[in-house]
Amino acid sequence: MIRATDIVVRRAGRNLVDGVSLSLGEGEFVGLLGPNGAGKSTLLRVLAGEFPPEGGGVEIDGSDLQSWPRADLARRRAVLPQHAAVAFDIDARAIVELGRLPHEGRSTRAQDAQAVNDAIDACDAVALASRGYAALSGGEQQRIQLARALAQIGDTQKPLLLLDEPTSSLDLSHQHAVLNLAKRVAAQGGAVLAVLHDLFSASLHCRRVAVLERGRLVAHGTPEEALTPDLVRRVFGVDSRWIDLPGGQRALATYPLAA
Amino acid sequence: MTMRPAFVASAWLLAACLAALSLGPSRIPLGDVAAALLHGIGLDFSVDDRTLAIVASLRLPRMLLAATVGGMLALAGATLQGLFRNPLADPGVLGITGGATLGAVAAIFFGASAMGGAVLPLAGFAGALAAAFAVDRLARVDGRIPVASLLLSGIALESLSRALTGVLIYASDDRQLRDITLWLLGSYAGASWDRLMLIAPFALLSACALPFFARGLDALMLGEREAGHLGIPVETLKRLAVIVAALGVGAVVSVAGPVGFVGLVVPHLVRLTHGPGHRRLIPLAAAYGAALSVAADTLARILVAPAELPVGLVTAAIGAPFFAFLIRREKRRLAA
Numbered sequence: 001m002i003r004a005t006d007i008v009v010r011r012a013g014r015n016l017v018d019g020v021s022l023s024l025g026e027g028e029f030v031g032l033l034g035p036n037g038a039g040k041s042t043l044l045r046v047l048a049g050e051f052p053p054e055g056g057g058v059e060i061d062g063s064d065l066q067s068w069p070r071a072d073l074a075r076r077r078a079v080l081p082q083h084a085a086v087a088f089d090i091d092a093r094a095i096v097e098l099g100r101l102p103h104e105g106r107s108t109r110a111q112d113a114q115a116v117n118d119a120i121d122a123c124d125a126v127a128l129a130s131r132g133y134a135a136l137s138g139g140e141q142q143r144i145q146l147a148r149a150l151a152q153i154g155d156t157q158k159p160l161l162l163l164d165e166p167t168s169s170l171d172l173s174h175q176h177a178v179l180n181l182a183k184r185v186a187a188q189g190g191a192v193l194a195v196l197h198d199l200f201s202a203s204l205h206c207r208r209v210a211v212l213e214r215g216r217l218v219a220h221g222t223p224e225e226a227l228t229p230d231l232v233r234r235v236f237g238v239d240s241r242w243i244d245l246p247g248g249q250r251a252l253a254t255y256p257l258a259a
Numbered sequence: 260m261t262m263r264p265a266f267v268a269s270a271w272l273l274a275a276c277l278a279a280l281s282l283g284p285s286r287i288p289l290g291d292v293a294a295a296l297l298h299g300i301g302l303d304f305s306v307d308d309r310t311l312a313i314v315a316s317l318r319l320p321r322m323l324l325a326a327t328v329g330g331m332l333a334l335a336g337a338t339l340q341g342l343f344r345n346p347l348a349d350p351g352v353l354g355i356t357g358g359a360t361l362g363a364v365a366a367i368f369f370g371a372s373a374m375g376g377a378v379l380p381l382a383g384f385a386g387a388l389a390a391a392f393a394v395d396r397l398a399r400v401d402g403r404i405p406v407a408s409l410l411l412s413g414i415a416l417e418s419l420s421r422a423l424t425g426v427l428i429y430a431s432d433d434r435q436l437r438d439i440t441l442w443l444l445g446s447y448a449g450a451s452w453d454r455l456m457l458i459a460p461f462a463l464l465s466a467c468a469l470p471f472f473a474r475g476l477d478a479l480m481l482g483e484r485e486a487g488h489l490g491i492p493v494e495t496l497k498r499l500a501v502i503v504a505a506l507g508v509g510a511v512v513s514v515a516g517p518v519g520f521v522g523l524v525v526p527h528l529v530r531l532t533h534g535p536g537h538r539r540l541i542p543l544a545a546a547y548g549a550a551l552s553v554a555a556d557t558l559a560r561i562l563v564a565p566a567e568l569p570v571g572l573v574t575a576a577i578g579a580p581f582f583a584f585l586i587r588r589e590k591r592r593l594a595a
Binding site (some may be wrong): 001045048050070071073074075077078079081084086087088089090094098099101102104108148152156 | 328341344345346411474479480481482484485487488489490491492530534535536
């Protein structure tokens with residue numbers, strides 16, 4: 001669905017992203033991993049079409065991203081930002097409703113309301129919707145922002161969802177709930193790319209992970225292929241071990257380097 | 260917009276307008292006001308010449324000017340606050356008011372009073388546009404206009420205009436000084452059909468265009484990047500909105516002087532009472548801005564009749580305490 005080829009982003013003489021190629025197909029949920037400053041968010045912004053990269057290019061459905069009409073792109077892909085401060089005092093539900101902006105004139109009021117309600121429901125945010133956004137906690141704001149992104153692509157065929165640290169402020173149960181939600185979007189024919197820091201969650205929920213280090217793609221594949229103890233030690237500076245979870249799942253547990 | 264807020268706003272505006280036509284040094288009953296207005300549009304209503312002259316030649320153009328200025332300032336204030344995601348933004352912050360002031364003061368200094376009606380507004384207008392373009396140039400980084408750089412450029416330009424205005428004031432003689440000071444306080448005393456016609460096209464154009472930015476401004480509440488993700492052409496929106504706002508503000512400031520507080524306070528009042536959505540905020544701000552301005556001017560005319568106060572003093576005197584009251588009432592919500 002989306003294919004990025006040899007992406008280079010240069011700022012102040014440094015390559016923030018250095019020749020990364022990555023593609024996502026329908027039904028895929030991919031985790032983008034790496035330490036701070038590895039270029040994850042920058043790559044995500046390029047994939048979102050925020051600015052053209054200095055080298056390489058991005059295609060969605062085979063057409064260059066920069067040639068996609070803004071409005072078409074906005075109906076196709078949604079982005080969850082890392083930090084989301086909202087100007088002025090506004091109800092949480094109104095934030096979610098802003099996600100329907102690109103559909104104005106194309107969907108009915110009832111469809112919009114449906115998409116907004118479904119999104120709020122999916123993010124377990126029903127109780128938050130009538131409150132002022134500014135009064136919500138960081139995690140609650142994050143869920144409202146996610147609901148806004150979901151409302152944006154709620155009734156889209158083959159949606160693309162780009163999430164920049166979607167779980168950073170969430171409590172544990174909501175972290176898993178949000179990643180399950182991402183899996184569900186993928187399962188319904190969408191593609192989801194999420195910047196994640198928690199290797200445990202990423203290894204448990206993502207079908208595929210891509211690991212960035214100083215702008216380069218250093219590992220890419222299923223979590224078990226990509227996240228070897230060697231790589232995790234070298235890139236993230238922690239030791240790790242794959243562990244078996246009840247229900248036959250496996251996940252990567254990490255712990256400080258042995259001295 | 261649902262009907263009720265629009266209806267309430269229109270009712271206030273209508274009441275303010277009727278009061279403005281009726282009240283003054285000589286009080287004219289509403290029946291006579293209506294008769295004069297109907298006579299004025301060619302219907303066969305009998306009205307004595309004096310009433311007709313007061314209503315049609317003095318109070319009506321003045322009321323329309325007050326409404327245009329107030330509505331325009333509030334409209335521009337609402338737009339700029341939304342654009343900068345900053346509740347303190349108003350035309351003054353962008354250097355637009357400063358540019359218009361410098362232009363007008365320069366015109367007075369170089370003898371505009373002797374040159375007749377249109378020179379002063381045109382000079383103010385030119386100053387406002389020059390300031391808007393200068394800010395746009397100054398603030399642009401790699402073809403984009405970051406809001407922080409826009410605000411800082413605006414503040415720099417506003418200070419520069421103020422300094423240059425100060426130089427002109429310093430060099431003025433007594434008569435120029437009086438004209439300049441009166442203009443600086445803001446007044447609708449110079450209202451005439453000619454002046455109204457001079458600014459009406461610009462104000463109207465601006466007022467018709469600004470509501471089209473509401474959708475983009477709503478998206479901007481989420482942030483610039485987020486608005487971009489929602490398909491809003493953010494850079495285009497910023498440039499167009501600034502230019503359109505400068506056009507309208509430059510026009511009205513050039514005729515009426517820098518009438519304070521309306522552009523800052525009215526959008527806040529509407530936001531506090533009707534929420535921040537721009538589709539509702541922009542038209543309501545225009546209506547309440549016009550109503551406040553008309554009401555303030557009426558007070559300015561009757562409080563010390565037969566003399567009159569500069570309207571800027573009245574808007575500040577009404578606006579500031581009311582604003583303080585609202586902030587107090589909404590303190591908990593604002594702090595959240």
